[in-house]
Amino acid sequence: MADLRSNFIGIKSPNPFWLASAPPTDKEYNVVRAFKAGWGGVVWKTLGEDPPVVNVSSRYGAMHLGPDRMIGFNNIELISDRPLDINLQEIKRVKRDWKDRAMIVSLMVPCEEDSWKNILARVEDTEADGIELNFGCPHGMSERGMGAAVGQVPEYVEMVARWCKQYTRMPVIVKLTPNVTDVRKPAQAAKKGGADAVSLINTINSICSVDLDAMAPTPVVDGKGTHGGYCGSAVKPIALNMVAEIARDPATHGMPISAIGGIGTWRDAAEFMSMSAGNVQVCTAAMHYGFRIVEEMVSGLSNWMDEKGYRTIEDFRGLAVPNVTDWQQLNINFKTIAHIDQETCIQCGLCYVACEDTSHQSISAKRVDGKRKYEVIDEECVGCNLCYHACPVPNVITMVPQNTGKPYLNWTQDPRNPMRKKAAE
């Protein structure tokens, strides 16, 4: 049986599945339910200074795809709207009762040294395991000079991280905003400021949809809307890339990462961990299906690890990082082509029309004895994978690597590269 126990920057939890700082971790009641359900830890809903913020009514937008609900989700909520004292009392109580679970407190206060100093002392008193600095919230709070407004300026990130390291013994996680052009910069700043880890991503600036009757973005608040933070399955690829960028950046390589963004299954988690994440945080999937999803995450990850012979998370953590490279390092001589299994093909023609209209005209459409037959024209196929992705039936189309007999050659070495020629001349 795989050992799922996690030790992330010294914070121990029975499994690597934490709930991200958000409504699921808003108060004692939710968090206790989450722990009962089996979550390894929580990052408590972001705390700020009193008086608490006030939220508007109508707060969430969503992307639905056909009958699939909430493949993407957005919100215009602010940080915790409950008094600081009450939150701290609850945190203390829950941590006392659930010693084996990770309890992280998310914080966001104005960019002044005293504000951070004061709140840190009060959080320490709860015996929480660590803090997470919310430099990510892209709406509302950023208009007040907090959240993403801090996270987008590496100098501020570094400064606040340093204050926190200075005023508390607790491990410090810096939560990064994806609303930047180069996520490596704030990650580097967090490291310089002494942060123990980064977590990412927070939500992405977004408008989920326009209500065509109200002619306003959703969620509509009395006729008007505002951009909100995007999250859920749809953001996973963006988060995965950002995690990979930080993992392979020499300046931050090896820095512990808590991965967040579109995680809802064991497989999502395994993918982020293969990209070096030490643990993962979940928000939208829990908001969609409730806390019980952690059961399938635990059992799925454990069974997959058993199947692969990984005993602990450290056994496979980061294994994919060396294989993330720059485009110019890819082997230009590698060739793969599509193959359609005629036995299981259902003749929907989707591969054909996709390739014919938008790719390389590499699939032939024939009628043989009145039956449709779709076949790859091997010589024409460039191995783009479009048909493979469009095919609705698993395993009907496979991409088959070809033996070209040619050696590894990357673009910097390729004679067809004009830049290379110039360099050689």
Add this chain to the structure above:
Amino acid sequence: MSEYAAPDIRAGRLTAAEIAANFNDVKPPLDRKRALVESSRCFYCYDAPCIDACPTSIDIPSFIRSIAVNDPIGAAETILEANIMGGMCSRVCPVEILCEDACVRNHSEDKPVQIGALQRYATDALVNAGKQPFTRAPSSGKKVAVIGGGPAGLSAAHRLSRLGHDVTVYEAREKLGGLNEYGIAAYKTVHDFAQTEVSFILALGGIAVKTGMALGRDVTLEGLRKDYDAVFLAMGLGGVNALGAAGEEMAGIEDAVGYIARLRQAKDRQSLPVGRKVVVIGGGNTAIDIAIQSKRLGAEDVTLVYRRGPDNMSATHHEQEFAQVNGVKIKHWARPLKLHGANGAVREVEFEYTQLDDKGRLMGTGETFSILCDTVFKAIGQTLVADPLNGKAKDVLDMAGGKIAVNDDFATSIKGVFAGGDCVTSGIDLTVQSVADGRDAAISIDAYLRGEA
């Protein structure tokens, strides 16, 4: 034979509530949620096999995608462009041998997309919205007479009017619709849908209707040819085959199509007399429909007897199963030999078992059995009533296989006279085939009128 008691045929076997339930929508419409889920199952195939399998070649993936993106009206427009009776077809098509049989989902999971149900969802939406998606082309100045206001006739009339011709429909009966109005099983087309659809079709304009006017009685082919630039014959099959068994003239032996017409027109179905024990002879739609509807009117025992095996029945397997679920007993491989009765009323049918001989021909085995009954329904096929065509017409209308002979353009042997629907041999005798015939014949007639053919 005086040991027979009087036949037990009477009305009111079931309560009004039971009758209402039994003749309610057999396949209730999809609601928005279900339509969304179902439409998302469509792969949006390229060169989709379902389109080939639909006699009217509706662009099925396109209309289903319109539903999926919440444009049911657009979906209906796609459907109606190909098939003006898309609403009725969605209710009555044996989809299990048409579009849904061809659905590629059958290959991977044995569960096709419910194309028929989605088609109904879309067409209902358009009808309920009261939208008229079609307009007429500028007048051609040409006039066309259509004989018969069934699916073939109305489909042709609609297309001809759209193309700019003025159409007059001659219909022998009181109402338009043909078998949509008088033949289709009641629970397939509830709430008077046939007339709703007729009104929708006529709302285009350019279609004059003369009901109670029969070719051969009130008008002649010769006369019509003089008064109109073209004639389209779509009179369906008005006759029924005889059993050819002794005793066929007794009371209690009924033609199924006639009884169904009465059932369809009855204001109060509870008042329809039905036998306690019913025997149905035949193996098609009509046989299945009369058997099920007898049962649903309250008949105690209904036995359907067919002279060949299940695979030979023109009723689909799905329909046979549905009959069985309704408590109809189906007996294969037997044919009626003799009908017995008392006081001129039938009480018993004597059947002979059948089998195929070495050459694959049907033969009796000599063994017999009998079934007691109060009513016998004949449902062994309809025939073309050709008399009205003959009349005093100088030109002779060629026939083929008991039906009107037509070429690929639905032209008969007489210039300017076209025919389609059940009265010709096109595909299977189905509503959707008749609609396809009417549409395609209209396109041929248009070409003819414009001097292109």
